[in-house]
Amino acid sequence: MAAVSHLKVPNTLPSSNRRTLGLPPSLRQRPSVVSTAGHATPNRRTDVNGVPASSSSREDLRIGDGPPIRVAFQGSHGAYSEFAAKTAIPDCTTVPCRSFSDAIAAVGRGGADRAVLPVESTMEGTALRNYDLILCHDLQICQEISLFVHYCLLAMPGVRTAELRRVISHPMALAHCGRALAQLGLRREPVEDTAGAVQMLLSRRLVDTAAIASPRAAAIYGLDVLADGLQDASWNVTRFLLLSKPNPAGESPAVPSAKLKTSMVVAHRGGSMMILLKVLSAFSSRNLNLTKLEVNNPSLEGEGPVLVLDLRGMGFLRSFPHVIYVDFEGSTQDPKVQEAMEEIARFSVFVRILGCYAADPDVYDLHH
Ligand SMILES: O=C(O)C(=O)C[C@]1(C(=O)O)C=C[C@@H](O)C=C1
Numbered sequence: 001m002a003a004v005s006h007l008k009v010p011n012t013l014p015s016s017n018r019r020t021l022g023l024p025p026s027l028r029q030r031p032s033v034v035s036t037a038g039h040a041t042p043n044r045r046t047d048v049n050g051v052p053a054s055s056s057s058r059e060d061l062r063i064g065d066g067p068p069i070r071v072a073f074q075g076s077h078g079a080y081s082e083f084a085a086k087t088a089i090p091d092c093t094t095v096p097c098r099s100f101s102d103a104i105a106a107v108g109r110g111g112a113d114r115a116v117l118p119v120e121s122t123m124e125g126t127a128l129r130n131y132d133l134i135l136c137h138d139l140q141i142c143q144e145i146s147l148f149v150h151y152c153l154l155a156m157p158g159v160r161t162a163e164l165r166r167v168i169s170h171p172m173a174l175a176h177c178g179r180a181l182a183q184l185g186l187r188r189e190p191v192e193d194t195a196g197a198v199q200m201l202l203s204r205r206l207v208d209t210a211a212i213a214s215p216r217a218a219a220i221y222g223l224d225v226l227a228d229g230l231q232d233a234s235w236n237v238t239r240f241l242l243l244s245k246p247n248p249a250g251e252s253p254a255v256p257s258a259k260l261k262t263s264m265v266v267a268h269r270g271g272s273m274m275i276l277l278k279v280l281s282a283f284s285s286r287n288l289n290l291t292k293l294e295v296n297n298p299s300l301e302g303e304g305p306v307l308v309l310d311l312r313g314m315g316f317l318r319s320f321p322h323v324i325y326v327d328f329e330g331s332t333q334d335p336k337v338q339e340a341m342e343e344i345a346r347f348s349v350f351v352r353i354l355g356c357y358a359a360d361p362d363v364y365d366l367h368h
Helices: 080-088 100-108 128-135 171-176 178-184 194-204 215-221 272-284 335-345 361-366
Strands: 003-005 052-054 070-074 093-097 114-121 140-148 152-155 166-169 187-190 209-213 224-228 237-244 260-268 290-296 306-310 316-320 322-329 350-358
Touching: 070 080, 070 100, 080 093, 080 114, 080 140, 080 237, 093 100, 100 114, 100 128, 100 237, 114 128, 114 171, 128 290, 128 306, 128 350, 152 194, 152 215, 166 171, 166 194, 171 178, 171 187, 171 209, 194 209, 194 215, 209 215, 215 224, 260 272, 260 306, 260 316, 260 335, 272 290, 272 322, 272 335, 306 322, 306 350, 335 350
Parallel strands: 070 093, 070 114, 140 350, 166 187, 166 209
Antiparallel strands: 003 290, 114 237, 140 237, 152 209, 152 224, 260 322, 260 350, 290 322, 306 316
16 A cells, blocks of 8 residues: 555556555546646646746745746756746746756755755656655755646657657656557667757757657757657646745745645654554544655665654754655644644654645645
8 A cells, every 4th residue: 555646647557666546536637737738727827838927826936036046957958847847936047957866955055946856747656766855855845836748759850750760768758658659669768857868869960869858848959849749648747846945934835724735754663554544543533635645665675764854953864664755735833733743743753844835726626
């Protein structure tokens, strides 16, 4: 067992270490998320590159009157993660990084103000590695962004599909397009990110190779789009989290509390099922709505413990055999939430709040 998520997961897909359940049938409808194809949903305006022109629920564009907010992301310009950053903060400056760890480290050393990380996809479930990365750092989640991920087959100008032998992209993109790629009979080779694949085509002038990337990357680098909508599932949504250094005042964002969401991690050294039940009971008895509940038990995969930075006192890393990720609607200022947290704390568990942030309004709409 163990995950309840707000995102639909097609049941035909592999789920090695992903343990996400889908939406109840009543909610199985396409969410009105921003599409990376550049088609805006009715409540979001986008420019020609699919970048939102403005959005009332997004972060303020500047820190005071200062320079634009710098957002670190894994990949090259044109990656989906960069689009997520631009969706959250349209006027931000983006900082490309080699890895997710580098993006997080950039915030730690002041090279960026935020980092953006993909954490969940409707096709693959939770990216536990990225969640676990958050636990090791003194960063907080300040926003969530859900994007409809739309994949295209891109090639050098003038190249025809029949001339292709190979396709390169981020491993997730190759996995998401498995059926279409099998039909095309192309050899698949993973690279670090989708836009990086596009850059490789250009820099090496590869005419027997295609890249899977976004329509936005095609526009940025001037490549031809040979096929569109390559993803196996009819809809493919990735949830990204925006991370920042902790707000010193510990304040919740200024939006009505009904639209706030909190993420936390619960860890202890005993059996995970017992604690899972306690968490469920503490929230359900107070009518608090969970939007995610997921156990990460790496020992089941033959891996080591989960490291969690304990922010109390000087801050030190603690190791746990398993942790439970919990997202719920509401804020830590809410008395009912405080009661639930107190109840959970009575079972000598370690709890860390990962962030209290405005729920993505489109995903939020799915619940109501
Ligand atoms: O390679 C990119 O463009 C990314 O932003 C990374 C990433 C991922 O890691 O899941 C993001 C969304 C898509 O599902 C494919 C790749």
